[in-house]
Amino acid sequence: MPAAMAQDQADPSADAGSSSVQPIIVTARRRAEDAQSVPAALSVVGGAHLDRSYTVNSGQLSQLVPVLNYSSANPRNTAFTIRGLGSSVVAVSQANDGLEPGVGFYVDQVYHARPATAAFDFTDIDQIEIMRGPQGTLFGKNSTAGAISIASRLPSFTSQGSAELSYGSDNFLQAKASVSGPVSDRLAFRLSGLSTRRDGVIRNVATGRKQNNIGNQAVRGQLLYKPSKDFLLRLIGDFANFQSNCCTQVHVRTAPTLKVPARQYAALAANVPGGPYVPPSFNPYDRVTDIDAPLSVNTNEGGVSAIIDRTLGEATLTSVSAWRFWNWDAANDRDYTGIPIQLIQHIPSRQDQFSQEVRIASSGDGPLSYVGGLYFFRQKIVGRPISIYGPRAAYWLLFTDSDLLDGYGTDGHTDFRSDSYAVFGEVNWRPAARLTITGGLRYTYEEKEGTYDSFTFGGLATVTAAQRTQQLSILRGQSYAASDRDGDVTGRANISYAFTDGVLGYASFARGAKSGGINMSGLPLDNNNLPAINTAVIRPEKTIAYEVGLKTSALDRRLIVNVDAYYTQVKDYQTNVTDTGAAVALRTYLANIPKVRVKGVEVDAIAQISRDFQLRASAAYADGAYVSYPGGPCPIERIGTGASACNLSGRGLPGLPGWSVTIGGDYARQVGAATVILHADASSRTKSSSDPTASAYTVIRDYTVVNGSIGVRAGRFEVAVFARNLFNRNYMQNLTIQVGNSGLIVGTPSDPRTIGFTLRMQQ
Numbered sequence: 001m002p003a004a005m006a007q008d009q010a011d012p013s014a015d016a017g018s019s020s021v022q023p024i025i026v027t028a029r030r031r032a033e034d035a036q037s038v039p040a041a042l043s044v045v046g047g048a049h050l051d052r053s054y055t056v057n058s059g060q061l062s063q064l065v066p067v068l069n070y071s072s073a074n075p076r077n078t079a080f081t082i083r084g085l086g087s088s089v090v091a092v093s094q095a096n097d098g099l100e101p102g103v104g105f106y107v108d109q110v111y112h113a114r115p116a117t118a119a120f121d122f123t124d125i126d127q128i129e130i131m132r133g134p135q136g137t138l139f140g141k142n143s144t145a146g147a148i149s150i151a152s153r154l155p156s157f158t159s160q161g162s163a164e165l166s167y168g169s170d171n172f173l174q175a176k177a178s179v180s181g182p183v184s185d186r187l188a189f190r191l192s193g194l195s196t197r198r199d200g201v202i203r204n205v206a207t208g209r210k211q212n213n214i215g216n217q218a219v220r221g222q223l224l225y226k227p228s229k230d231f232l233l234r235l236i237g238d239f240a241n242f243q244s245n246c247c248t249q250v251h252v253r254t255a256p257t258l259k260v261p262a263r264q265y266a267a268l269a270a271n272v273p274g275g276p277y278v279p280p281s282f283n284p285y286d287r288v289t290d291i292d293a294p295l296s297v298n299t300n301e302g303g304v305s306a307i308i309d310r311t312l313g314e315a316t317l318t319s320v321s322a323w324r325f326w327n328w329d330a331a332n333d334r335d336y337t338g339i340p341i342q343l344i345q346h347i348p349s350r351q352d353q354f355s356q357e358v359r360i361a362s363s364g365d366g367p368l369s370y371v372g373g374l375y376f377f378r379q380k381i382v383g384r385p386i387s388i389y390g391p392r393a394a395y396w397l398l399f400t401d402s403d404l405l406d407g408y409g410t411d412g413h414t415d416f417r418s419d420s421y422a423v424f425g426e427v428n429w430r431p432a433a434r435l436t437i438t439g440g441l442r443y444t445y446e447e448k449e450g451t452y453d454s455f456t457f458g459g460l461a462t463v464t465a466a467q468r469t470q471q472l473s474i475l476r477g478q479s480y481a482a483s484d485r486d487g488d489v490t491g492r493a494n495i496s497y498a499f500t501d502g503v504l505g506y507a508s509f510a511r512g513a514k515s516g517g518i519n520m521s522g523l524p525l526d527n528n529n530l531p532a533i534n535t536a537v538i539r540p541e542k543t544i545a546y547e548v549g550l551k552t553s554a555l556d557r558r559l560i561v562n563v564d565a566y567y568t569q570v571k572d573y574q575t576n577v578t579d580t581g582a583a584v585a586l587r588t589y590l591a592n593i594p595k596v597r598v599k600g601v602e603v604d605a606i607a608q609i610s611r612d613f614q615l616r617a618s619a620a621y622a623d624g625a626y627v628s629y630p631g632g633p634c635p636i637e638r639i640g641t642g643a644s645a646c647n648l649s650g651r652g653l654p655g656l657p658g659w660s661v662t663i664g665g666d667y668a669r670q671v672g673a674a675t676v677i678l679h680a681d682a683s684s685r686t687k688s689s690s691d692p693t694a695s696a697y698t699v700i701r702d703y704t705v706v707n708g709s710i711g712v713r714a715g716r717f718e719v720a721v722f723a724r725n726l727f728n729r730n731y732m733q734n735l736t737i738q739v740g741n742s743g744l745i746v747g748t749p750s751d752p753r754t755i756g757f758t759l760r761m762q763q
Contacts (some may be wrong), residue, residue: 004014004109010243011042018521019556019558019608019610019611020558020608021038021553021554021557021558021559021606021608021614023035024036024044024046024685026038026044026127026129027129027149027151027682027711028040028042028129028131028149028342029138029371029426030138030359030361030371031361031362031363031369031371035151036504036551036553036560037504037506038445038732039436039438039494039495039496039506039508039549040131040132040133040494040506040508040547040549041132041133041547041549041562041566041602041637042052042129042130042131042132042268043065043068043129043130043132043604043618044127044128044129044130044352045061045064045127045128045130046126046127046510046563047064047124047125047126047127047153049064050122050125050128051108051164051481052666052677052679052709052740053664053679053681053707053709054166054707054722054724055122056121056122056174056196057120057121057122058070058078058080058122058148059072059423060724061230062240062682062683063681063683063707064662064664064683065130065322065600065618065662065706066618066619066620066660066661066662066683066685067082067083067130067602067620067622068080068081068082068130068148069081069082069084069655069656069657069662071655071690071733071734072158072734073247073734073748074188074247074251074297074330074332075116075120075242075247075297075299075328076116076244076299076330076347076349076664078115078116078329079101079115079762080103080105081102081103081145081146081655081656082103082130082132082133082145082146082147082654083132083133083146083487083566083568083598083600083620083622083624084598084622084624084653084655084656085100085102085104085144085145085146085543085568085570085573085598085624085653086101086103086145086146086630087100087101087102087103087574087575087576088353091570092485092607096517096519096520096521096576096589096590097349097381097383097416097477097519097520097521098416098420098448098450098517098518098519098521098536098590099517099574099575099576100113100514100517102143102144102145102146102371102514102541102574103143103145103146103147104135104139104143104146104148105147105148106139106147106149106150106542107150107152107305108150108151108152108236108305108307108318109149109305110303110305110320110355111141111323111349111355111377112324113141113353113377113379113501114326114351115434116299116301116326116328117156118214119255120218120240120242120301121196121216121218121240122150122178122193122194122736123152123192123193123194123218123219123238123240124152124153124178124190124192124194124220125150125151125152125153125218126151126152126153127151127726128148128149128151128599129148129151130146130147130149131143131147131148131149131150131524132146132149132566132602133145133146133510133545133547133568134146134490134492134511134512134543134545134567134568135147136424136442136490136491136492136509136511136512136513137424137425137440137441137442137490137491137492138371138424138440138442138444138512139511140375140424140444140490141375141377141420141422141444143512144474144512144513144514144541144543144570145512145543146653147307149678152191152192152222152236153178153180153192154222154224154234155180155184155188155189155190155192155222155223155224155234156180156181156182156188156190157181157188157226158181158182159180159181159182159183159184159378159763160179160180160181160762160763161177161179161180161762161763162176162177162178162482162759162760162761162762162763163175163176163177163760163761164176164758164759164761165758165759166179166722166756166757166758166759167756167757168722168754168755168756168757169752169753169754169755169756170198170199170200170201170752170754171197171198171199172196172197172198172199172214172553172754172756173195173197173198174194174195174196174197175194175195176192176193176194176417177192177193178190178191178192178193179191179192179607182505183223184227186225186226186227186233187223187225187226188223188224188372189221189222189224190220190221190224191219191221191222192219192220192221193217193218193219193220193221194218194219194281195216195217195218196216196217197213197214197215197216198213198214200212200213200245200246201214201287201752202248202250202287202288202289202291202749203287203288203289203547204288204290204291204723205280205288205289205290205370206290206291206292206338206595207578209245209592210245210753211245211246211248211289211291211295211311212244212245212246212247212248212748213245213246214246215242215243215244216240216241216244217240217241218239218240218241219238219239219240220236220237220238220240221236221237221238222235222236222237222535223235224235227358229235229311230310230311231308231309231310231311232307232308232309232310233306233307233308234306234308235304235305235548235581236302236304236305236306236308237248237302237303238302238303239301239302240298240300240301240302241298241299242299242300243297244296244298244299244300245295245296245297245299246295246296246297246331247295247297247332247748248332248336249289249336249736249746249747249748250281250284250287250288250289250290250300250336250746250747250748250749251279251280251281251282251284251336251337251732251744251746252284252732252735252745252746252747253697253745254266254743254744254745255420255636255695255737255743255744255745256635256637256698256743257636257638257639257741257742257743258637258638258639258640259640259741259742259743260640260643262399263399263640263742264743265738265742265743266408268395268396268399268707268742269339269606270384272339272392272395272762273392273395273528274399275318277338277339278336279337279338280338281623283730284747284749285730285749287752289336290337290338291336291337291338292333292337292339292340292343293331293332293333293334293340293343293344293390294331294333294344295333296330296331297329297330297333298327298328298329298330299326299327299328299329299330300326301324301325301326301327301329301640302324303322303323303324303325304322304323304636305320305321305322305323306319306320306321306322307319307320309471310675311363312360312365312743313650314362314363314366315360315361315363316360316361317358317359317581318357318358318359318360318361318373319356319357319358320355320356320357320358321355322353322354322355322356323352323353323354324352324353325350325351325352325719326350326351326526327349327350327384328347328348328349328350329346329348329353330346331344331346332344332345332346333358334387335396335738335739335740336736336738336744336746337738337744339392339396339737340390340391340392340393340694341390341392341393341396341397342388342389342390342393342739343388343389343390344385344386344387344388344409345386346386347383347384347386347550348380348383348384348386348625349381349383349384349553350381350382350383351379351380351381352379352461352517353377353378353379353380354377354378354379355375355376355377355378356375356376356377356496357373357375357376357422358373358374359371359372359373359374359375360372360373364729366759367429367430367431368427368428368429368430369427369428370426370427371425371426371620372424372425372426373423373424373425374422374423374424374563375420375421375422375424376419376420376421376422377418377419377420378384378417378418378419378420379416379417379418380415380416380417381414381415381416381417381520382413382414382415382416383413383416383520384411384412384413384414385410385411385412385454385470385521385522386409386410386411387409387410387413387475388406388407388408388409388458389405389406389408389459389474389475390406391403391406391411393406393408393474394406394470396740396742397474397739397740398470398473398474401536401757404459404460404463404467404470405459405471405474406458406459406460406509407458407459408456408458408459408471408474408475409456409457409475410454410456410457410475410476410477411453411454411455411457412452412453412454412455412477413451413453413454414450414451414453414520415450415451415455416448416449416450416518416520416576417448417450418446418447418448418449419447419448420421420444420445420446420590421427421444421445421446421732422442422443422444422445423442423443424440424441424442424691425440425441425442426438426439426440426441426492427439427440432499434499435495435497435498436494436495436496436497436647437493437494437495438480438492438493438494438495438496438508438685439491439492439493439494440491440493441489441490441491441493442489442490442491443487443488443489444487444488444490444513444515445485445486445487446484446485446486446487446515447483447484447485448483448484448485448516448517448518449482449483450479450481450482450483450518450519450520450536451480451481451482451611452478452480452481452519452520452521452522452536453478453479454477454478454479454522455477456471456475456476457473457741458545459471459523459671467554476699478523480523480536482519482535482536482537482754483517483518483537484515484517484518486540488513488515488540489514489747490510490511490513491508491510491511492508492509493508493509494506494507494508494509495507495508498626499761502552502553502554502557503550503551503552503623504550504551504552505548505549505550505551506544506547506548506549506550507547507548507549508545508546508547508548509544509545509546510543510544510545510547511542511543511544511545512542512543512544512545513541513542513543514540514541514574515540515541516537516538516540517537517538517574517590518536518538519520519536519537519538519589519590519592521588521589521591522589523536524589538572538574538590538591538592539572539592540572541570541571541572541573541574541592542570542571542572543568543569543570543571544568544569545566545567545568545569545570546566546567547564547565547566547567548564548565548566549562549563549564549565550562550563550629552730552751557608558607558608559605559606559608560605560606561603561604561605561606562603562605562606563601563602563603564602564606565599565600565601565602566599566600566601566602567597567598567599568598568599569595569596569597569627570595570596570597571594571595572592572593572594572595572708573592573593573594573595574590575590575591575593575692576588576590576591576632576692577589577590577591577632577675577692578692578693578737584627593626593628593629593632594627594628594629594630595626595627595629596624596625596626596653597624597625597627598622598623598624598625598653598656599622599623599624600620600621600623601620601621601707602618602619602620602621602745603617603618603619603620604618604619605616605617605618608649612667612668612669612710613666613667614666614667615663615664615665616662616663616664617661617662617663617664617667618661618662618663619659619660619661619662620659620660620661621658621659622656622657622660623658623660624652624653624656625650625651625652625653626648626649626650626651626653626661627649627690628649628650629647629648629649629651630645630648630649631645631647632645632646632647632648632692632693633645633646633648633692633693634646634693635691635693635694635697636691636693636695636697636698636741636743636745637695637696637697638733639743646693646696647761648692648693650749651693651694652688652689652694654689654690654691654692655688655689655690655745656688656695657685657686657687657688657702658686658687658688659684659685659686660683660684660685660686661683661684661685662681662683662684663680663682664679664680664681664682665679665680665681666678666679667679673714673715674712674713674714675713675719676710676711676712677710677711677712677713677716677720678708678709678710678711679708679709679710680706680707680708680709681706681707681708682705682706682707683705684702684703684704684705685702685703685704686702687700687701687702689734690732690734690736690747691737692734697739697745698735698737698745700731700732700733700734701731701732702749703729703730703731704729705724705725705729705731705750706725706726706727707722707723707724707725708722708723709721709722709723709758711758711760713760716761716762716763717759717760717761718758718759718760718761719757719758719759720757720758720760721755721756721757721758721762722754722755722756722757722758723753723754723756724751724753724754725751725752725753725754726753727753728752728753729750730749730750731749731750732747732748732749732750733747733748733749733750734747734748735747
């Protein structure tokens with residue numbers, strides 16, 4: 001979506017008669033202002049555009065915003081990156097509770113600490129702002145790569161309501177409803193809900209079941225108390241639930257490794273005891289599997305928050321208080337085949353967080369404006385890592401036909417806690433009519449502590465010393481505790497100049513930081529089954545970013561074009577690393593990449609062709625690479641050399657396409673008493689790697705996805721026909737290296753074309 005240009009112009013019929021692009025009000029600098037006057041690159045998607053494009057969750061949002069990349073093998077393993085940076089999730093294991101995201105995710109001004117909460121469907125959204133680059137001054141909590149700020153629709157003091165029902169392919173069924181109105185002349189309410197259902201799009205040929213289905217429900221309630229123009233209290237409560245027979249992957253390809261041939265996938269599959277194994281299909285877009293273990297996801301989140309705005313003369317005092325929780329449980333066939341190798345892997349988890357922010361912001365349009373405040377955040381995450389192997393695990397991982405690992409597994413307990421304290425401020429000074437200088441600082445102090453305790457059980461009741469060593473090479477109990485305390489100053493400086501009323505140029509420098517992380521998935525082991533690293537704590541992450549840009553409007557705001565160029569460098573980049581030196585079993589742990597950098601150019605445009613027709617386009621070019629990564633994990637094709645690490649310096653960053661382009665348009669035409677509304681959008685991305693090693697066998701090819709809808713509105717009612725992935729484009733959403741490093745590559749194919757219809761009613 002064009003930078004800061006989405007608004008409800010995506011529904012032209014809502015603004016009939018306008019021949020120019022209307023101002024878009026954003027809060028990217030913690031005050032309401034026209035997006036074209038904000039000297040920074042940002043993208044905005046309005047609620048009407050979400051509805052018109054049938055964008056129902058964060059994964060689909062990335063099709064509207066080229067700089068945003070979304071990866072999710074399942075709701076827990078969810079990660080956002082902006083311009084290729086954030087904290088990528090390696091899909092070979094569950095997400096690490098000690099790794100905090102680099103893209104801040106906010107809903108109604110409340111930070112959500114776990115990326116998994118982004119996997120739930122949107123509920124009654126007014127606007128989404130995506131801020132690019134470090135946001136350490138005002139959106140300080142772990143926003144080294146950017147921030148996503150979601151605002152829900154406010155309660156209204158006039159009665160209103162809406163309802164929507166959609167049905168489509170694969171029994172897609174979605175119902176939305178909201179109602180709002182006054183309780184008194186000072187108190188208003190809003191209640192909204194959503195339910196989404198869809199059959200699975202991957203068929204299990206062994207059981208006949210459809211897998212990777214969708215089951216989402218959400219409800220949000222709000223009260224708005226406004227006794228005077230100087231005081232506002234907003235209370236919000238929400239709950240969302242996701243239950244699904246999800247999430248499995250399918251056979252994609254086989255990578256030849258440097259292991260001896262008998263220990264590679266082809267030979268292992270051909271010689272499985274009891275008969276050779278052949279996958280149900282070698283074409284991933286047949287969307288079939290034969291997994292032989294239970295599969296399910298059961299996760300939910302919710303919370304309450306209170307927002308107070310109090311006008312104090314020429315300033316506004318704001319308080320944001322919130323408590324939230326997140327629960328997770330799942331069952332998974334970790335080997336993704338019909339061979340009973342690893343039957344159970346999941347980490348039942350519970351996260352609780354409390355946050356309090358107090359800030360004061362100036363109002364008016366004087367030569368000096370400011371925002372300042374205090375922030376406190378506390379969270380606790382407890383988990384239970386469980387992993388159990390099956391009767392063919394010893395053959396697949398130890399290359400011996402025995403039941404040594406049948407029933408062998410680990411159980412345990414993890415506990416991660418963190419406290420964050422911050423003081424921040426930003427000042428805008430306008431020494432001349434067209435010149436503005438901005439400076440901001442934030443000091444953050446964080447305390448983290450974690451304990452990891454696991455033990456092994458099962459397998460053969462009696463084993464020799466050699467057999468016990470073999471078992472421990474696959475799974476080993478560990479127990480350790482770690483803590484970290486760190487404080488840092490971040491900030492930004494910006495200078496902007498309005499050359500004319502329609503041309504704003506700017507240049508900025510920003511410094512971001514993220515405190516040290518604690519490894520909460522177990523320590524990697526060396527060949528003697530001893531910890532291969534000396535500590536469970538990784539170093540803090542430091543980011544510096546430079547950006548220049550130009551925001552322009554012409555032809556009486558009928559044409560808006562924004563351009564920016566940036567250069568970002570990160571030292572000690574925090575990420576999950578796969579221990580490919582462990583030749584028989586993949587493990588992941590937290591580590592620092594010494595230095596990475598991303599540079600690129602972005603162009604966003606919107607044109608109001610006529611009163612009825614609006615076009616939008618965005619293009620992003622990015623070049624991201626490991627500047628220094630001498631001790632990285634080895635690509636799958638190099639497994640078997642005996643090397644425990646490979647030099648990845650100079651290789652490209654995972655999940656970052658060279659080019660990302662989005663184009664879209666909306667047309668509304670009055671025909672008699674009715675309005676005909678057309679929407680179309682297309683998203684194109686060039687090839688990218690799905691694995692941090694930049695293996696040639698984990699490349700996702702380029703693809704283009706086209707969506708569209710056509711509707712007729714008459715009075716309060718509208719009927720529409722929609723299509724997502726209109727041309728049924730096949731592409732891979734992610735690729736994963738199978739447990740055991742045998743060379744098998746599995747992945748999640750794209751959802752097939754969905755065609756359906758919608759009935760809307762609005763009062």
